[in-house]
Amino acid sequence: MLKLMRLELMKFKFGWYIKGAIITNIIMTPILCFVMYLEQQERDSMITMYQEAFVMIGAMVRATFIVFAAVLIAKIVIEEYKNKTILIMFSYPINRKKMIASKLLFIAALTFITMLVTNIIVAGSFTIINSYFPIVPFSITANQYFGEALKMIPYSIATAGISLIPLYFGMRKHSVPTTISSSLIVVMIACASNPAFSMVILFN
Amino acid sequence: MSYILKTNQLTKVFEGKEVVSGVNMHVKQGEIYGFLGPNGAGKTTIMKMITNLIKPTSGDIEIFGEKLTNTSYEVLKRIGTIIEYPIFYEKLTAKENLYLHCEYMGYYDKKSIDHALDLVKLHNVDDKKVKDFSLGMKQRLGIARAITTKPELLILDEPINGLDPIGIKELRELFKMLCKEYGITLLISSHILAEMEQMADTIGVIQNGKLIKEVSMKSINGEQTDYIEVTVQDIKKATYILDHELGLKNYKIISEQMIRIYEMTATQQEISKALIMKDIEIESINKKHSSLEEYFLNLMNGEGIHA
Numbered sequence: 001m002l003k004l005m006r007l008e009l010m011k012f013k014f015g016w017y018i019k020g021a022i023i024t025n026i027i028m029t030p031i032l033c034f035v036m037y038l039e040q041q042e043r044d045s046m047i048t049m050y051q052e053a054f055v056m057i058g059a060m061v062r063a064t065f066i067v068f069a070a071v072l073i074a075k076i077v078i079e080e081y082k083n084k085t086i087l088i089m090f091s092y093p094i095n096r097k098k099m100i101a102s103k104l105l106f107i108a109a110l111t112f113i114t115m116l117v118t119n120i121i122v123a124g125s126f127t128i129i130n131s132y133f134p135i136v137p138f139s140i141t142a143n144q145y146f147g148e149a150l151k152m153i154p155y156s157i158a159t160a161g162i163s164l165i166p167l168y169f170g171m172r173k174h175s176v177p178t179t180i181s182s183s184l185i186v187v188m189i190a191c192a193s194n195p196a197f198s199m200v201i202l203f204n
Numbered sequence: 205m206s207y208i209l210k211t212n213q214l215t216k217v218f219e220g221k222e223v224v225s226g227v228n229m230h231v232k233q234g235e236i237y238g239f240l241g242p243n244g245a246g247k248t249t250i251m252k253m254i255t256n257l258i259k260p261t262s263g264d265i266e267i268f269g270e271k272l273t274n275t276s277y278e279v280l281k282r283i284g285t286i287i288e289y290p291i292f293y294e295k296l297t298a299k300e301n302l303y304l305h306c307e308y309m310g311y312y313d314k315k316s317i318d319h320a321l322d323l324v325k326l327h328n329v330d331d332k333k334v335k336d337f338s339l340g341m342k343q344r345l346g347i348a349r350a351i352t353t354k355p356e357l358l359i360l361d362e363p364i365n366g367l368d369p370i371g372i373k374e375l376r377e378l379f380k381m382l383c384k385e386y387g388i389t390l391l392i393s394s395h396i397l398a399e400m401e402q403m404a405d406t407i408g409v410i411q412n413g414k415l416i417k418e419v420s421m422k423s424i425n426g427e428q429t430d431y432i433e434v435t436v437q438d439i440k441k442a443t444y445i446l447d448h449e450l451g452l453k454n455y456k457i458i459s460e461q462m463i464r465i466y467e468m469t470a471t472q473q474e475i476s477k478a479l480i481m482k483d484i485e486i487e488s489i490n491k492k493h494s495s496l497e498e499y500f501l502n503l504m505n506g507e508g509i510h511a
Contacts, residue, residue, distance in 0.1 A: 003307075007304060007307055007308065010300075010304065011293055011296070011304055013295070083291065083294070084291050085291050085292070085293055087257060087287065087291060088291055088292075088305075089308070090256075090257055091255055091257070091280055091283075091285050091287075092277075092280060092308040092309060093277040093278055093279070093280040093281040093309065093310065094277060094308065095275070095277055
């Protein structure tokens with residue numbers, strides 16, 4: 001299984017994914033600060049407690065990486081079917097279920113790791129920035145930060161699972177656009193910012 | 205005689221239409237088996253069933269003496285294939301493609317990659333991505349991939365498509381060499397008769413999903429007949445002379461002016477002499493032999509009428 005995943009890694013060259021994740025990290029922090037700042041300018045701000053700030057960071061990160069995962073699915077599953085390279089894969093002496101399972105596991109694992117790392121980095125840099133230039137009317141202590149960081153793990157696992165949903169839609173016609181657009185729908189449902197409908201709240 | 209590959213009443217139905225029906229083919233160990241048939245006859249479908257890419261509707265396949273089932277993965281280790289047209293990971297180079305192939309196949313002799321590229325005469329392609337390859341180069345790379353792992357059975361679907369004449373010749377030599385020196389059994393499909401004629405030991409003719417005939421080339425060569433074709437003005441007189449003067453019985457009147465003489469007891473000179481002596485004008489007289497092509501065309505046309 002690990003060997004199969006390693007070969008996938010070799011086959012599809014994931015430089016773009018790493019680059020994308022780094023760029024996401026760099027861009028997300030200033031956007032977050034900006035959104036938080038605007039939020040404070042409104043009279044009835046939603047962000048009054050540090051937990052809410054983390055929920056918001058989590059939602060942003062999740063939304064980004066569900067789409068990232070959809071791109072991964074498109075690249076290493078859908079496109080293999082579309083380009084018929086899956087026929088090569090099927091001519092190998094490897095159990096086909098195991099082969100597909102390793103692909104999906106690979107996507108889920110990669111999504112989980114990058115999501116967790118991004119979450120920790122973005123939340124961490126927000127915490128640090130906030131301590132020097134107060135954006136929100138509360139400060140976040142180190143203990144609170146670590147507590148929230150732990151909470152991110154189950155969320156990330158759940159989201160890694162959710163991020164595989166677009167596969168179902170994409171496989172129907174072996175279509176890359178369908179995969180990506182269905183991931184956007186998944187994002188809208190899973191990361192809705194309206195607290196009443198947000199699945200994030202359900203998890204709590 | 206041991207068969208490396210045997211199918212028993214192999215049938216495949218696609219959307220209610222029988223694409224392959226009741227095929228019983230026998231491939232002997234160490235031979236080149238030519239799979240001959242027009243486009244859409246079901247060659248590729250049969251090959252896909254053999255490599256376990258699609259499931260037969262009924263009938264079964266026996267390969268290396270074992271029955272092929274849904275989970276026969278180990279058997280694939282011993283087969284090298286190109287099905288339909290060669291497919292690669294286009295963004296990778298030739299060597300990366302072959303390397304991946306070896307890894308997936310569980311074959312760890314990395315020297316064989318260079319050796320295979322050498323065999324198909326694919327040079328100076330180190331940094332080139334496969335998407336920049338021409339069809340002929342891809343075809344060669346496909347064959348290289350199929351032979352890197354030194355399989356026991358090589359299944360090649362239309363391997364000479366898109367190659368130049370020199371390339372075709374080179375590959376023909378290569379196939380023969382693989383068969384002789386490495387003892388690899390080859391199953392090659394083609395719709396080009398002349399090619400098959402020069403390579404195959406056994407030919408299976410397939411049309412409309414049915415295996416019409418399975419013959420060894422040796423026996424066909426024996427069956428090939430020579431004949432003398434005479435075109436004359438007066439056919440009645442001519443046949444009379446053939447019958448009575450030359451004592452020839454085995455001839456056939458093809459048209460109103462043409463006779464084919466299958467009996468080789470009289471030479472061309474004797475026939476023309478006899479005819480001219482009796483004042484019969486000969487328009488042409490030729491010695492011919494019916495080629496393999498004619499043999500197969502007859503076979504296919506005959507079958508066509510039945511179907």
